[in-house]
Amino acid sequence: MCLFCPAPSVAPSSPWSARRAFLLAAGAAAATPVMAQVDVGSASSLRKLVPAETLEQSAAQQYRQMLEQARAKRALAPDNHPQLQRLHAIAKRLIPYATPWNDRARQWRWEVNLIGSSQINAFCMPGGKIAFYTGILDQLKLTDDETAMVMGHEMAHALREHARERIAKTQGTNLALRLGSQLLGLGDLGQAAAGLGGQLLTLQFSRSDESEADLVGLELAARAGYQPSAAVSLWQKMGNASGSKQGGLAFLSTHPSGPARIRELELNVPKVQGLYEAARRNG
Known part of the structure; x- marks a missing residue:
């Protein structure tokens, strides 16, 4: 499966070139969709009030701008950077399991980039645009299993369309009576999605989203063969980092750690342990 091939319709100089594009080819799903082992309920129907295509286009534009800014500062990791290659390898294992959670992921042009910064941060924007900062890998000394948990968590925000839902909830007040006509065109909510720009990088998710x-x-991560218990050790490291004097805790400002979060993960690790063991046997 070619994850680094450029899209046929895109020029080689495009940001979608082979240097960075992760393409999920047709038929790449590693398994037929099966019943989830974790219980998160149905995705909010409110997200449907915001056009998914508009939000994904806005995210892609902001992502390109972010990469250009990082490149201008010589902070964008080259393809041969060991940490970026490590992230690519992890993403290659996780991406095939995304589609059962959101069928739109079949068309997403997945990308993973690494930015040199002391910030403890990582994110996945709508449409599969992933970025890690070196700070989260280096300062927390993340193992591959823990890194996969971070990446899986951020991918999940995109797959569950939490940004789309947040926009609908924050921008959709008092628009209900006008939705019929608004959604025939771009509409107020669509305009809000299109105009978000950099806000997508700092959007605050709810406790239930997290x-x-x-x-x-x-x-x-478990389906991709990563140790489920790493989710617990990851958030223990996050908690330790939040109590230290380390700077640049951007990730923890939007993803607060705490005993309740760790307890919930501990309760759910056994539910996916069998998936991990099966993946290891088959891998």
Whole structure:
């Protein structure tokens, strides 16, 4: 499966070139969709009030701008950077398990980039645009299993369309009576999605969003053969970092650690242990 081939319709100089594009080819799903082992319920129907295509296009534009800014500062890791290659390898294992959680992921142009920064941060924007900062890998000394949990968590935010839901909830007040006509065109909510720009990088998710992302990410990583208990050790490291004098805790400002979060993960690790063991046997 070619994950680094450029899209046929895109020029070689495009940001979608082979240097960075992760393409999920047709038929790449590693398994037929099966019942989830974690219980997160149905995705919010409110997200349907915001056009998914508009939000994904806005995210892609902001992602390209972010990469250009990082490149101008010589902070964008080259393809041969060992940490970036490590992230690519992890993503290659996780991405095939994304589609059962969101069928739109079949068309997403997955990308993973690494930015040199002391910030403890990582994210996945709508449409599968993933970025890690070197700070989260180096300062927390993440293992591959723990890194997979971070990546799975961030992918889960995109797959569960939490940004789309947040926009609908924050921008959709008092628009209900006008939705019929608004959604025939771009509409107020669509305009809000298109105009988000950099806000997508700092969007605040709810506690329930974070819980969903934890559990969906846990299952994604387990199916890809990553040790489920790493989710617990990851958040223990996060908690230790939040109590230290380390700077640049951008990730923890939007993903607070705590005993309740760790307890919920501990309760769910046994639910996906069998998936991990099966993946290891078959891998």
